[in-house]
Amino acid sequence: MSPDPDAPPPEEHLEGLPARILELGEELRREGVAVGTSEMLDAFAVLEEISWTSQEDFREALAATLAKSQEDRRVFELVFDRFFFRSVELAAAREGIREGDAASLEELSEQELEALRAEIAAALRDGSEGAMRDLARMAIAAFSRRQEGSGVIGVDVQRIRRALGLRAEPQPDLPPEDPRRDGLPRDALRRFEALLRRELERSQVERTGSLPPARPLGELDRALPSGPLADLAAVHRVVAQLRRRLATQGMQNRGHRRHAHVDVRRTMRASLQTGGVPVVLKYRPRRPKRPEIYVLCDVSTSVTSASVFFLSVLHALHDTFRKMRSFVFIERISEVTDIFEHERNFKAVSERISGDAGVADISGYTDYGRVWSEFLVQVEDDLHPRATVIVLGDARTNGRDPRADIFAQIAARAGRTFWLNPEPRLYWNYGDSVIAAYEQYCTAFECWTTAQLEDFVRALTRPVISAAR
Amino acid sequence: MATGLRSVGYLPGESTALVSYLATKLGKPVLVEGPAGVGKTELAKALASFLGRELVRLQCYEGLDEAKALYEWNYRKQLLRIQAEATGTGWDAVQEDIFGEEFLLARPLMTAIASEEPVVLLIDEIDKTDQEFEAMLLEVLSDFQISIPELGLVKARTHPVVLLTSNNSRELTEALKRRCLYLWLDYPALEHELEIVRLHAPELSETVARRLVEVIGMVRALDLKKPPSIAESIDWARALLLLGVKDIDADVFMETMSVIVKHRTDMDVVADRVGLKLRSPADVA
Structure with missing residues (x-):
């Protein structure tokens, strides 16, 4: 077997390793991980303490110094894999190193194939990474030569997996000693697929002698999921991040008011300990002024994909801001504050809201004019300059009157008005989108990636004083 | 290490x-x-x-502030000191005196x-x-x-x-x-947690411990407000030990669930999903 492709560069590349690590840091920065010089120094410091021959240790040590949050860690894993995989491949391609041992597998008999199947299944069941990697290459060698690879890596991976009969479900018609009979552990299967994919990519590099273009991870892996509930976990991850950020921002605002009021009663009480001399001053606790927030959320079909995301943002906001009222609308509006307050479970919330949205829905088309006037009637007396109104919607009126004048009234009464549009700015004001009519009264954000959402959160949590001017 | x-x-x-x-x-x-x-x-x-x-x-x-985390001057002792010195000593001497390590509360x-x-x-x-x-x-x-x-x-x-x-x-x-x-630190993998449970409740039989860890894994996979922690799985193992349970079936689970799930809404969810799941494989096994 040729040297392990995933091991860090071997000894003779010693002088090259610092450069590699710096490049890795550079790459991480490009993906938005904050890697400072001190982190790089730490990384070098830890590399002196561990042996480089164990890939796990190498990776963990770098991760501990370079990736300082779970989110960063996820990015680190992706970049690390891509980076070291690519640099090894590039070096190999340059020096013309090829693997020679695959050819001998060409004439595998049916029995040997069967043995290979069983071996892979056993390795999957035991979850041994090293064995799986070797077997993945053997499998590729065996199968891609028998039935020409399709050239599309994703397709080939699935084809090989099926040919091996690897499934997570139990397969009762197999003989009892076969490890595949009870079904294979799902995550082992996924790992095996990842290995297959990597090996296939490698052989592609070998064939063409060049690297496939590096995909930036950023927009691809971190764009807001637009699919329906399948991506809910991803949405939750984003929202959890959002919630943490909101919690931090609140803290920052608290620091803006340095002056505290002395609590006379508690000071007197404390002074008893020091013979009536008020040595320790007791202050009134500072309570941050929470903004009052009104959220209007479009749940019509034109924003279906985005509304799951919007609802979970709403859910997160409800946890953070106490004075908050939420409304969902299609043709008319209905208030859902209660649902959010009583239901902690997101799934239950979305179910109840889809029930409630049915009430608000008559023709199934958004009628912004009507929504504004109903909203104004409901909250007219409560709106005041410290209130913030947030609208989540695509501003597509289906040809109906946008009634921007009523929206202007709302914006005038509220301190701040934000609009979150799930469509890219490119599509704004095309077709029946009338966001321009509203944009003059509010701050509009496009919001279809996490970064954009963060921009919005920053705007939302900025101290109210500066914005209310 | x-x-x-x-x-x-x-x-x-x-x-x-x-x-x-x-x-x-x-x-x-x-x-x-x-x-x-x-x-x-x-x-x-x-x-x-x-x-x-x-x-x-x-x-x-x-x-939490510096006084609670770092150090604090022992005001009372300082006051006593000043009073004990009474008249006669100059301010400089006293000042040097009362801000010494002796009056520092670490x-x-x-x-x-x-x-x-x-x-x-x-x-x-x-x-x-x-x-x-x-x-x-x-x-x-x-x-x-x-x-x-x-x-x-x-x-x-x-x-x-x-x-x-x-x-x-x-x-x-x-x-x-x-x-x-x-x-x-994340929740440990199944085998790892099994080891932990066995370490803390060595009297629990191998099969029950394995079953317990599997069930905990199932519960964690649900979207709960507070998923059970390792400490709670150990607690549960000890509780089962006390009850002398031979196997975790649906009834045992329902009775002892409160050890690992601590929210009313969570309990409903868990009873719903895991309770049912437990019933079917228990019959087969």
């Missing part, structure tokens, strides 16, 4: 052992993050007893820094404090020194191993993270 931690009853994951090793070697603080109850605080205790050091613990909470951070023997310093739930406090920690964590206006600089005599834990309830500042190694 791993075997050392094992010997004091803590089964570390691979990265846990590695990062703790690096922390002792490099003398850098470690920021440990992860869901509640995965053994973050336990790790500090185990490290302390493995290294044979004293554990100094600073529990953070909202509103709080955890100060204790850790000034200690003669090296210690393990645990700053627990750093995310509960506010940002100002974090900023104050920076000096302590990077240079291991504290400046006291009246006394001057107090430098660490020995190098403590510092662990900071956070439950992720807010984002910590970049400046703090920059000074730390980062360790993310």
Whole structure:
């Protein structure tokens, strides 16, 4: 077997390793991980303490110094894999190193194939990474030569997996000693697929002698999921991040008011300990002024994909801001504050809201004019300059009157008005989108990636004083 | 490192052992993050007893200030001193006197820094404090020194191993993270947790323990407000041991569920999903 492709560069590349690590840091920065010089120094410091021959240790040590949050860690894993995989491949391609041992597998008999199947299944069941990697290459060698690879890596991976009969479900018609009979552990299967994919990519590099273009991870892996509930976990991850950020921002605002009021009663009480001399001053606790927030959320079909995301943002906001009222609308509006307050479970919330949205829905088309006037009637007396109104919607009126004048009234009464549009700015004001009519009264954000959402959160949590001017 | 931690009853994951090793070697603080109850605080205790050091613990909470964390002047003693001196002594003499180490009340951070023997310093739930406090920690964590206006600089005599834990309830500042190694502790893999449970409840039979860990895994896979922690699986194992249970079936599970699930809404969800699941394979097995 040729040297392990995933091991860090071997000894003779010693002088090259610092450069590699710096490049890795550079790459991480490009993906938005904050890697400072001190982190790089730490990384070098830890590399002196561990042996480089164990890939796990190498990776963990770098991760501990370079990736300082779970989110960063996820990015680190992706970049690390891509980076070291690519640099090894590039070096190999340059020096013309090829693997020679695959050819001998060409004439595998049916029995040997069967043995290979069983071996892979056993390795999957035991979850041994090293064995799986070797077997993945053997499998590729065996199968891609028998039935020409399709050239599309994703397709080939699935084809090989099926040919091996690897499934997570139990397969009762197999003989009892076969490890595949009870079904294979799902995550082992996924790992095996990842290995297959990597090996296939490698052989592609070998064939063409060049690297496939590096995909930036950023927009691809971190764009807001637009699919329906399948991506809910991803949405939750984003929202959890959002919630943490909101919690931090609140803290920052608290620091803006340095002056505290002395609590006379508690000071007197404390002074008893020091013979009536008020040595320790007791202050009134500072309570941050929470903004009052009104959220209007479009749940019509034109924003279906985005509304799951919007609802979970709403859910997160409800946890953070106490004075908050939420409304969902299609043709008319209905208030859902209660649902959010009583239901902690997101799934239950979305179910109840889809029930409630049915009430608000008559023709199934958004009628912004009507929504504004109903909203104004409901909250007219409560709106005041410290209130913030947030609208989540695509501003597509289906040809109906946008009634921007009523929206202007709302914006005038509220301190701040934000609009979150799930469509890219490119599509704004095309077709029946009338966001321009509203944009003059509010701050509009496009919001279809996490970064954009963060921009919005920053705007939302900025101290109210500066914005209310 | 791993075997050392094992010997004091803590089964570390691979990265846990590695990062703790690096922390002792490099003398850098470690920021440990992860869901509640995965053994973050336990790790500090185990490290302390493995290294044979004293554990100094600073529990953070909202509103924690320097006086509680670093040091405080012992006002009462100072007052007494001034009164005892009475008339005759000049202000200068008294001032020099009352701001001496004698009148200093050392709080955890100060204790850790000034200690003669090296210690393990645990700053627990750093995310509960506010940002100002974090900023104050920076000096302590990077240079291991504290400046006291009246006394001057107090430098660490020995190098403590510092662990900071956070439950992720807010984002910590970049400046703090920059000074730390980062360790993310997650729920352990099935086999690993099985080992932990067996270590803490050795009398529990192998089959029940395995079943228990599997069920816990199932419960964690649900979207709960508070998934069961490792501590809770150990508690559950002990509870089952007390009850003398031979196998975990739906009835046993329903009765003892309250040990691992602690929210009313969560209980409904768990009873719904896991309770049903337990019934069917139990019949087959």
